Amino acid sequence: TQLLEQSPQFLSIQEGENLTVYCNSSSVFSSLQWYRQEPGEGPVLLVTVVTGGEVKKLKRLTFQFGDARKDSSLHITAAQPGDTGLYLCAGLLTGSNYKLTFGKGTLLTVNP
Amino acid sequence: DTAVSQTPKYLVTQMGNDKSIKCEQNLGHDTMYWYKQDSKKFLKIMFSYNNKELIINETVPNRFSPKSPDKAHLNLHINSLELGDSAVYFCATTGSAMNTEAFFGQGTRLTVV
Numbered sequence: 739t740q741l742l743e744q745s746p747q748f749l750s751i752q753e754g755e756n757l758t759v760y761c762n763s764s765s766v767f768s769s770l771q772w773y774r775q776e777p778g779e780g781p782v783l784l785v786t787v788v789t790g791g792e793v794k795k796l797k798r799l800t801f802q803f804g805d806a807r808k809d810s811s812l813h814i815t816a817a818q819p820g821d822t823g824l825y826l827c828a829g830l831l832t833g834s835n836y837k838l839t840f841g842k843g844t845l846l847t848v849n850p
Numbered sequence: 851d852t853a854v855s856q857t858p859k860y861l862v863t864q865m866g867n868d869k870s871i872k873c874e875q876n877l878g879h880d881t882m883y884w885y886k887q888d889s890k891k892f893l894k895i896m897f898s899y900n901n902k903e904l905i906i907n908e909t910v911p912n913r914f915s916p917k918s919p920d921k922a923h924l925n926l927h928i929n930s931l932e933l934g935d936s937a938v939y940f941c942a943t944t945g946s947a948m949n950t951e952a953f954f955g956q957g958t959r960l961t962v963v
Binding site: 769771824826830837838843 | 906954
């Protein structure tokens with residue numbers, strides 16, 4: 739059973755479009771992170787959210803943590819080809835120190 | 851100057867061989883990890899060391915043995931390699947065991963033939 743479900747698994751859009759990817763669970767997380775991974779590279783941390791209902795913005799990227807701390811979303815406005823990559827959510831389960839659980843990722847392709 | 855560096859980046863070897871992957875970090879972090887990413891991009895934790903002590907050991911065959919000679923290094927030795935060991939192995943660090951904001955290396959793509 740996958741603790742963190744990401745959707746969609748694949749997303750191919752045109753430059754300038756908006757998109758949202760989702761990270762859902764039936765478990766409560768102490769914190770949740772989003773990473774972006776480009777081909778041949780390791781994941782790079784984008785953001786950490788810790789408070790239920792929290793919204794964080796990073797330029798054209800908006801991250802939201804659900805009120806119950808069971809889910810999160812990543813919204814990208816006016817996507818650019820440079821946004822192409824694998825987006826991974828990762829959570830720290832409540833009461834589970836030290837161990838991040840990763841979702842399977844959303845592979846985003848932004849076409850020029 | 852790379853914060854988390856792994857060597858080698860690519861490793862092709864035959865079944866049954868023994869191989870090692872090395873990881874070094876210059877961030878001064880206390881905690882280091884090995885993750886395995888399969889062909890479907892699923893990233894799963896294997897081991898974690900905090901100040902040279904093993905704190906996480908997931909259900910990993912005992913052919914895999916991590917070693918941390920000091921806080922800045924975490925190596926992974928794999929005995930009797932099998933086809934199913936083919937994957938990308940990532941080293942990662944966090945400031946402390948309580949901090950989950952991870953810095954990843956570039957990965958080592960292991961192919962067992």
